[in-house]
Amino acid sequence: MRKLLEFDPKARVIVSSGYSNDPIMANYRHYGFCEAISKPYRNEELRIVVQKVLAR
DSSP, X not given: OHHHHHHOTTOOOEEEESOTTOHHHHTTTTTTXXXXXXXXXXXXXXXXXXXXXXXX
């Protein structure tokens, strides 16, 4: 994520994981992500998160 933000500081990235104890999921903004979504997710949940990120 650090390298991506160096290349494009305006990148809007969503992190996704199926591990509930993943430290990145718990503090995703600290790592440079805009949002997080836990797996498994439904299409509607993904749509909502993507719309949220794009609306910013």
